[in-house]
Amino acid sequence: MGEIFPLPAESYLSLAPLIVPLVAAYLAQRWSTRSPQRHQTYERVRTMSDTAMIPLMCLLLALMCSAYTPAVLNETQLIPRLAGLYLTYAILAGGAAWFLSKVMSRPERISVTFSAVTRNALIIYPVVALCAQRLAHNGNPEVSLMGATVLTQTLTELLIMVAMTAIFRVRTKTGSVQDL
Template sequence: MVAWLEKHQIWMYLLALVIGATTGLTAPELGSPLAIAINPVLGLLLYATFLMVPMARIGQGLKDFRFLGVLALLNFVLVPIVVFVLTRFIAGDQVLLVGVLFVLLAPCIDYVIVFTHFAGGASARLLSATPLLMFGQMLLLPVYLWLFVGTEFVRSVDFAPFLKAFGFLIVVPLCAAGLTQYAAARTRWGQILADGVSAAMVPLMMATLAIIVASQIFKVSHQLSKLVVVVPLYVAFAVIMIAGGAVVSRAAGLSIASQRAVVFSAVTRNSLVVLPLVLALPAQFELAPLVVVTQTLVELCIMLVMIWALPRILKPQAALRVQPQGS
């Protein structure tokens, strides 16, 4: 069953999206309870992912300055430029602009690691980079918002949820995975636990996708006429960053696995972490959280395409065959 799920995982994820959408649209009263479940199920998914990464490899990733430099260049230099250009056509609507800026300027630190793993990318290196990505966006997001929106708006934002999310979604699952690996190396029950959690990767991913979509789609569907304008913007951002990530990472001479990780990091945004920040904005920005949620729904579909497509686009060069010379 585990092998079958892994072989057909893309179809399973699409099924999870359909189940989530159907549930959210037909039973909207489940939206609030399911929203509460997002972080716990995402934490379990990240625990399962971290469990498959030897802890020693995480420390090694901190020494890979070329990889870290490419991530920083893409997420904190190229992304703001792309976002500024793409948002010019909604610059007159401050609510839409704020929502888009929040979500697109913040690189993902959580499920991007899972998607990278499923696409054969360097998930351990990306995990090592999460402190850089986390604290980089904490420092620079206020600067970008100040440049693009203004000083008064920045003063109204509480950035504390960043640290809370980092602790709950990265530190806690990582420590739990380390303890499980330690137990698995020394006890039979630890090995059974590790094997069971690893086998649950695909079902956990399905549950995460279904819960996110089911908890948010009803609210988005009722504001669709106002939100549809940002959908092409999100798609354009993903396309540009896929190309930009591939070109920059290849030019930097990174391995194929690292190139895939870089592309996923460039495309995937920190929507689940910035959402609490946007929810805490003044009342006139009540539509902004749905702008963020819309990006999440668009991104999940794009991620499934990337899991299938990136291994086919970014793949090792075939070895050149040496033709025998004629006598």
């Protein structure tokens, strides 16, 4: 690793938010299979974590927005172009996914479409942060844009997902399923 990413060891701690939850989930699932009581405990914890997921994600987005507001405000020409690029991708990927999944049932088509549109940049943010550290170490001046770019992608996708949810919900209520 040192030859690929010549950074201090503490820089690699930025990968912990990716690795620790994966290992914890694996260990919790393995632990829960050993007895019915453990499985019940696991299900209670899983239900609580499912309930807390959206508020925690909102908190994370609020913290990231506040952290990168200066970077976004300094790039008033670049950020709207990025948002337009992400919107264009969502429209093209969503349309292609919907068209290519015609043989599937409606719920499966919706799932495939949402999956094609969402890239969830927050998941790769630790990797972006590690790459930004490496680029900063090498003196690259554009490194400050990396966090703002990920944030712009995430917020654009969030707005697109809200719009898609409204579109699919309206279509379901009106009964004009085949029109989409």
